[in-house]
Amino acid sequence: MKLPALLVFALVASAAEPIAGKWLMKSQEVAGRQTMSRPLTLTITQTGDLLEFEYSVSQNLKKEISLRFAARIGGPEGDVKDSTGAKIGSVKLMREGAAYRVLLQGPNRPMSSGKLTLSGNGKVLTSESDATAPNGARAHTVQVFELR
Numbered sequence: 386m387k388l389p390a391l392l393v394f395a396l397v398a399s400a401a402e403p404i405a406g407k408w409l410m411k412s413q414e415v416a417g418r419q420t421m422s423r424p425l426t427l428t429i430t431q432t433g434d435l436l437e438f439e440y441s442v443s444q445n446l447k448k449e450i451s452l453r454f455a456a457r458i459g460g461p462e463g464d465v466k467d468s469t470g471a472k473i474g475s476v477k478l479m480r481e482g483a484a485y486r487v488l489l490q491g492p493n494r495p496m497s498s499g500k501l502t503l504s505g506n507g508k509v510l511t512s513e514s515d516a517t518a519p520n521g522a523r524a525h526t527v528q529v530f531e532l533r
Contacts, residue, residue, distance in 0.1 A: 401431060402429075402431050402436060402458075403503055403507055404429050404436075404485060404501060404503055404510060405429050405430060405431045405436070406428075406429060406532050406533075407426060407427075407428050407532070407533045408426065408427040408428070408429070408510050408530035408531065408532060408533065409424065409425075409426055409530060409531055409533050410422065410424070410425040410426070410427070410528055410529070410530050411529050411530065411531050412527075412528070412529045413425075413526065413527070413528045413529075414526065414527040414528075415524060415525075415526050416524050416525060416526075417525070423442045423443075423444065424442060424443055425440060425441070425442055425528075426440070426441050426442070426443070426448075426533075427439070427440055427510070427512075427530055428441070434457050434458065434460075435455055435456070435457055436455065436456060436457070436458065436478065437453070437454075437455040438452075438453065438454050438455070439452075439453045440452040440453070449468060450468050451467075451468055452465065452466070452467065452468075453465075453466045453467075453470075454466065454476040454489075456476050456477065456478035457478065458478050458479065458480050458485070459478075459479055459480065460478070462475040462476060462477050463475065463476045463477075463478070464476070465489055465491060473491050473494065474489055474490055474491020474492070474494055475489075475490060475491065476488065476489050481500070483502065483503065484500050484501060484502045484503075485500070485501040485502075486498070486499070486500055487499040487500070487501065487514075493519065495516035495517055495518040495519070495524075496516065496517050497514050497515070497516040497517075498514065498515050498516075499512055499513060499514035499515075500512070500513050500514070507532070508531060508532045509529065509530070509531055509532070510529075510530040510531075510532070511527065511528070511529050511530075512526075512527070512528040512529075512530065513525070513526070513527050514526050
């Protein structure tokens with residue numbers, strides 16, 4: 386009787402997260418103002434219960450990774466890495482209903498608290514974040530991504 390229960394637990398523990406996919410940024414608003422940005426792609430992949438986030442831009446037909454991190458929902462902190470693979474901070478990932486909460490921090494970087502919300506049809510991902518720089522300056526950013 387225990388084997389089927391363990392099998393069900395294993396299947397539930399590795400269920401696909403709906404935010405996994407390749408997302409292309411369609412708009413960005415910083416401090417209430419629309420801002421232009423190079424085409425930004427957010428790729429979220431899942432391996433078991435680990436979610437990997439990779440932010441990249443295309444330049445001269447090359448993909449350049451600007452930020453990468455991986456974490457388990459409700460798990461321990463993960464590392465945040467820059468384009469060279471150097472650790473620049475830590476990340477904590479939590480689930481809040483249909484949304485995901487992301488907390489990023491690191492030395493000489495603004496502390497950032499973000500929320501990723503998936504639309505009902507699963508084709509639009511909205512990222513809202515609030516960052517506080519070491520000098521106390523605050524910024525609210527909203528980025529809207531579409532599934533590619």
